[in-house]
Amino acid sequence: MALILTFLGKGGTGRTTMAIAAAKRFAQQGKRVLLAGQDSSPAFSLLVGKPLTADPQEVSSNLQAVQFRATAMLERSWEELKQQEAQYLRTPFFKAVFGQELGVLPGMDSALALNAIREYDASGKYDVIVYDGTGDQATLRMLGMPEIASWYIRRFRQVFADSDLGKTVSPFLQPLASAVLNVNWSAGGDAFAQPAGQVNNLLDQGKEAVANPNRVAAYLVTSGDEGAIATARYLWGSAQQVGLTVGGVLLNQSTPSERIRQEFTPLPVSTIPTRTGDNWQPLMDALPNFADATQAPKPIAVNVADRKVALFLPGFDKKQVKLTQYGPEVTIEAGDQRRNVSLPPELRGKQVTGAKFQDGYLIISF
Incomplete structure (x- = not known):
């Protein structure tokens, strides 16, 4: 690496x-x-x-x-996509479109x-x-x-699974996937597990x-x-x-x-x-x-024992930083970017009880 x-x-x-x-x-x-x-x-x-x-x-x-x-x-990425498509689909349709x-x-x-x-x-x-x-x-x-991509996959996949539409169509997905995908359902596996797993692994890396x-x-x-x-x-x-x-x-x-x-x-x-x-x-x-970059302040520090998360946000003041918790994760908005903070299991799903902006740090309590 x-x-x-x-x-x-x-x-x-x-x-x-x-x-x-x-x-x-x-x-x-x-x-x-x-x-x-x-x-x-x-x-x-x-x-x-x-x-x-x-x-x-x-x-x-x-x-x-x-x-x-x-x-x-x-061009190169399109050829790789077509190879992936041929691996998982019984009848690839991207093969008729050329990267050139x-x-x-x-x-x-x-x-x-x-x-x-x-x-x-x-x-x-x-x-x-x-x-x-x-x-x-x-x-x-x-x-x-x-x-960001992993958040979209994680959030919308769960939203669909919990929705009435998702619950209604789920029984029909297995036979549909069997007809379209190169998978062996007799093995009892999830047809989408392998391709989804590969994507999630890349995103995690x-x-x-x-x-x-x-x-x-x-x-x-x-x-x-x-x-x-x-x-x-x-x-x-x-x-x-x-x-x-x-x-x-x-x-x-x-x-x-x-x-x-x-x-x-x-x-x-x-x-x-x-x-x-x-x-x-x-x-x-x-x-x-350049090896000294490891000594710079870390963007985020989690203290599970004190139930606190500190985000280093230099260049902003407290009026430019917005903290919300609409969904299951905490969302931080600063500048023109939003970040959904992935919390450890001990703090996941907990409600924010307080927050303060001090010396460039946003300190969140749970």
């Missing part, structure tokens, strides 16, 4: 430059590195210094780079990029994957996709990876510009909403001030110099030790 590293910040602050410098430094340390860029324009290849394609290209010793292209990824004719719909880019990162990670070819994405809410929603700073971590990139600082703080808090650990701040081409350090306390702030020509070494030397 690889360390997956990405960078968040306002456009123009140097996120791509930081990603390339980080990839070069990991490679210099002897790590097998993949630098993956979401930008399909020529700009990414120009910065890397080599024409890139939809397949990994050797850039230097220990370093490969790939330029994500949604059409190529969609599919257009890319809004939002597909993120899902395809996440799947590509998952596949590169599972290949075992890389020790580190540096992902240069959009660095904004789109990147965070992409990394939060496993948790994704959630566990994002929640583990040894597996996935992000760093904020900002300049001294007020807008860049405000955006970085907002993305810091938003990252906590998807369970992503932010390990530190990279201050690009600016002199650190006490105010900037206070804005991002307790994160360490690293000053990154201006790159001169093709000399990347000063930037590589100025980067922090």
